[in-house]
Amino acid sequence: MSNSASTTPIVPVIMAGGSGTRLWPVSRETMPKQFIAIVEDGMSTFQTALRRVSGPEFSAPIVVTGEEFRFVAAVQMQALGITGEIVLEPERRDSAAAVAVGALIAARQAPDVVCLVMAADHVVHDDAAFVSDCLAAAEAARDGRIMTLGIVPTRASTAYGYIELGEPLASPGAHALARFVEKPDSARAEAYVEAGFLWNCGNFLFAADTMIEELAERAPEVLEAAREAVASGARDLDFLRLDAQAFRAAPKISIDYAVMEKTARAGVVRASFGWSDVGTWDSLYEVKPADEQGNVLEGPVSVLGTRNSMVRSEGPLTAVVGLEDLVVVATPDAVLVAARDEAGRVKDLVAQLIGQGHAQATEHLRIHRPWGWYQRIDIGDRFQVKHICVNPGGTLSLQRHHHRAEHWVVVHGTAEVTIDGEVKLYHENEAAYLPIGCVHRMRNPGKIALKIIEVQVGSYTGEDDIVRIEDVYARA
Amino acid sequence: MSNSASTTPIVPVIMAGGSGTRLWPVSRETMPKQFIAIVEDGMSTFQTALRRVSGPEFSAPIVVTGEEFRFVAAVQMQALGITGEIVLEPERRDSAAAVAVGALIAARQAPDVVCLVMAADHVVHDDAAFVSDCLAAAEAARDGRIMTLGIVPTRASTAYGYIELGEPLASPGAHALARFVEKPDSARAEAYVEAGFLWNCGNFLFAADTMIEELAERAPEVLEAAREAVASGARDLDFLRLDAQAFRAAPKISIDYAVMEKTARAGVVRASFGWSDVGTWDSLYEVKPADEQGNVLEGPVSVLGTRNSMVRSEGPLTAVVGLEDLVVVATPDAVLVAARDEAGRVKDLVAQLIGQGHAQATEHLRIHRPWGWYQRIDIGDRFQVKHICVNPGGTLSLQRHHHRAEHWVVVHGTAEVTIDGEVKLYHENEAAYLPIGCVHRMRNPGKIALKIIEVQVGSYTGEDDIVRIEDVYARA
Incomplete structure (x- = not known):
């Protein structure tokens, strides 16, 4: 690693291609959650992600998103005065291909430039802490590590994979990563929390050349498809459109399976910031301030004898009577009512709605x-x-x-x-x-x-x- | 009682002035449940009530309703080819005044004509049995009784008043009425059902002169106000508009309190028809056929892992995930989510919504x-x-x-x-x-x-x- 790299800004690679069906009906395939002001008024999580990495520690972002989101991504970046590369995936090929594309494009700046792969749909409660954790991880990344940010668990969740820390590394705050463990049952989850394991939040830092080397060794087909898709990509207005035929050759595999769980170079920094992936309505309920009855009420809503519930309307007057632990989300053309602890099943619901031929399953009004x-x-x-x-x-x-x-x-x-x-x-x-x-x-x-x-x-x-x-x- | 009366048809007096707020948001003050096709497709309960008494045993109905419902009542009668008197109350004065008005207008045909006072918002499962019970009760009414139709309880409900039967009367199937009892607690309700008590469904038969005599004795102010309101009433297009000043002098009291619980002439016929007052979403759920999961699904709705619930939409796609014993009712401008056993509190909810200034509380889109x-x-x-x-x-x-x-x-x-x-x-x-x-x-x-x-x-x-x-x- 060259010494000059240590002063080069980090390149954010923002993954903004998800479909976010578990936040239906507000998030739908044709306009998914990362582009919607679902957590903060007037600002999408894609925008708060951009804002989080807009300081001098970072260079212009590389945004990887779907063909169909190109205009909304551009408009939302423009609204923040942020310019960057918008890379268009012709279709979803899971995260390994997207990470490969990001690393290859970043490597054009310098082969060993440090990349921060981050999701466009997460909530971070302390941006300054996030940046400082990134800087710590970047130092280890410059020593050839592929670093993850490990989240300190707030409960024994069965919804996340866990990370076991290994011995401390030379860079302050950084550890080797002993092992990844799959989403556990609740007994195991409690044992992991007890043992000090961390949540894997899927944000990574690495030098571009490190990731490219690892991909070449462990997922060569992904790397080759990505390399060809970038090389044969076409510039269209302000976008880099990946070559469709080449990109479609990439196996559909996550970066976790393809590289992270196999590499000997994985490391982890214990995150000092509060985090949520706001993956479900229940987790969105958790990050919002509740009233004395434990309710999160948004929009024209009214409740009677109701507790610990999220009631959100983007149109119709929405009333809830005599219930607990509920999620109610109303939009002008679709309404969801779900048990809070079953909110993860909304993904299956959307599949069912698609099967039943409901346009509202995927399209907004x-x-x-x-x-x-x-x-x-x-x-x-x-x-x-x-x-x-x-x-x-x-x-x-x-x-x-x-x-x-x-x-x-x-x-x-x-x-x-x-x-x-x-x-x-x-x-x-x-x-x-x-x-x-x-x-x-x-x-x-x-x-x-x-x-x-x-x-x-x-x-x-x-x-x-x-x-x-x-x-x-x-x-x- | 003259002999000729026994061949005179019964005069239906249909009470169609209620506000039906417990079926919000489908039923609202400006267009309440009796005028909405809420139970049967394409036909309101007001219309099914009219149809029920359209046979040769009945003469043209007298409809008592509010000023604001005059056109919808007329249009719905016209759709069935039924003509009758539409009497307009300038405001709601509870049932004693409405019954008095009905009896006074019917008495113009013959002082001892038999009247059937019936609600416009009830569901009867066997119209022929209803008619035959009315004929039995009419016979006793011609002997000077004020007859109620007593419903055989299907469960120990605490939502209805009960009737204790007395000795049999001369007319077949008719009994004297031993006593009315108020809505009981659940222990008492079970004892009443055990003892063969019946539900008071608020439908009555009486000779017009009998009711007028009883009102004169027990509620003279109501009778005088009604008499003056009819006498000074104005004909407006096809309507009889009661005199507002006179009618407003009537005390607000129900016919049960004013007459039925005091008279010595009360009698009862055990109803042989299935009945529901469909007063709440829960009781509407009870009268509708459910699927194998116990769900009643109406309109564009979809459920996942949901049981024993009513889900009804008149517009937005409405989905329910992982819940039980729920009522969900969606309209284009308002959504209700309630525990089924709390459905009676929707009335309080509507009061709350009015207090919060929501137009949807009382007005339809x-x-x-x-x-x-x-x-x-x-x-x-x-x-x-x-x-x-x-x-x-x-x-x-x-x-x-x-x-x-x-x-x-x-x-x-x-x-x-x-x-x-x-x-x-x-x-x-x-x-x-x-x-x-x-x-x-x-x-x-x-x-x-x-x-x-x-x-x-x-x-x-x-x-x-x-x-x-x-x-x-x-x-x-």
Whole structure:
């Protein structure tokens, strides 16, 4: 290891590709929990993760996420004034492939640059402590170790894997890692806590070349697929799109199984910060302040004779009577009621809902697009009504419908509307009519959001009756 | 009693003025449970009550209901092809005043005509048995008795008053009534069931003159107020509107306290029909067929590891995980989650919600009007969107707004729109614009429902910015 490395900032590799189904119905596959302000008002955990590693100890982050989340990731980084590399996975191939990609891209800066692989959906209660633990781990990483941050257990949880510490390393606070143990039963969990084992939270620090060497030895197919996917990747707007064919060759395996449980170089730093993976509604309940009855109440909710429960609404007035240890989460199009200690089964529930063909299982009512979002507000026989919001500068594709006419009423901002080649501005309280078959486009030329109520009338109002003729976001 | 009376049909007096708050959020003060298809698809309990007494044994019903329910009561009777007297109470004065009004109006046909006072919100499982029990009770009523229908208990309920039977009367199946007992504790309830006591379901049969005599003796203020309210009542369209000042003089007292518990003439027929007052979600759960897990599932719902629960949705996808003995009821704007055995406390919950200022405590999202209904589908800063449905022949008031313009898009049917005196027809997929301050009216001149999407734009979109200039339903 060169001496100069010790002053090089750490490269955060933020894993933001998860689907977060256990926090359904707020988190859904098309807009998962890491991008939603689910813990902190107005800020997603992806954003709090970015903020956590925005100090001088870190360089610009590498964000690894799914193709479908590229715009939301970019917008949320932009909102914090943070720039970085956004790497797009064509599909989920588990964490080993994502870590390999991160290490390979970071290694372009310097082969031995230290990387911090961190999840975009965790909560850390003390960012300064997190940074200082990272610096301690980074020192050991520069000595060739692959370091984990081990969380001091707050209870004998059966939901996490555990870490047994080995002998102290040269770097202060760092230990060798004696062994990883799988998620235990509750008797074993108590014994582990008793013996001073730590939780494996899945955040790692390593020098890029160390990880690449380990992958080459223990998961060569993963490494080769990742190397090829990066090398043949394409730049699209501000994104690095991994080569799909190459990336799909990577075996689906976690970094824990592929490397961490096998390597002789694993180490651990005992975390000095409070942590939660907010993986379930129950764990979210645990990190939120409760009232005197032990309830966490969010949004328009009201309870009577109810204790130790989480009741959260993003729309409907939600009332709970005479119950305990419950999670109730209401959104405008889906409601979850679960026993708190069964909250982990929401993942199975979502699989069941998908099997039953419920669109709400994976899609939100509000559909995000590169130019803003839209939301259905009414539907009936031969008509549909949408609320459309176009960001300043946003442009919808030039398009045509075969089966519906549309009425657009501007309720906020200014619209530039093109109908069969004719361009006209529409202001608040003005309406445009788009007959069936016309070629049209909407753009927000202004400085504030454009909001439109769109009334569709016709024999078919499905989303697939769009002929895209031209699109600034390359979707035509 | 004259002999001729024995062939005269029974006059049903249907009490349809209740507020049904314990079935919130489906039942709300502005549209309570008796008018909602809550038990049977497409038919309210008010309608099943009307149907139950539509045979030749009965004459046209007298419906006693609130001023605010006059149109829904009329429309629901019309749907069944049933005509009758609709008597409007200016406010709720409990059951003694309503029974007095019913008896006084029925007595106009013949002083000794037999009346059947029945609730509009009960479920009867065998209409033929109900009719035959009524005929048995009517015979005793013609002998001067005030007869109740006593329900054979299916469990030792503490939710009902009980009836002890006395000696048999001359009419077959009829007994004198030994005594009424108040809702008991569970030990007493078991003793009562053991001893063959019956539930008091609050349905009565009596000759009009018998009841009037008893009221004159035991509740003269109630009778006088009712007599004056009927005598000074006004006919309004097809309704008999009781005189408000006179009616408000009636003491608020139930017919049980005022007469039944004091009279020496009380009798009882043991009911041979299954019955439920569906007063709570739990009792509704009891009358519905359950699946193998003991669940009653209605609407877009999905359960996992859940038993003996009622899950009902009128909109949002509603999922329950790992729970038992629960009631979950979801509507587009309100959600209830309650322990089944605490379902009676929903009444207290609604009082709490009213105190907290939640409109959903008393108002439905869909607001019924004489001409049809409307429903808000979106609202934001300086705009609101409504779905409006106008029945064939329905006419909205001639009106003006000071603070908003309106865009109307016809999505079904045909609208006749008047704007500042100019009348024009609009068909499906046509839009009308109503500038701020214009005098306008909408009418459905067609044979099918007219559906309009209304987009309001302006500085204030509250319901009270309506200047009504003229109204066919006398609301101007």
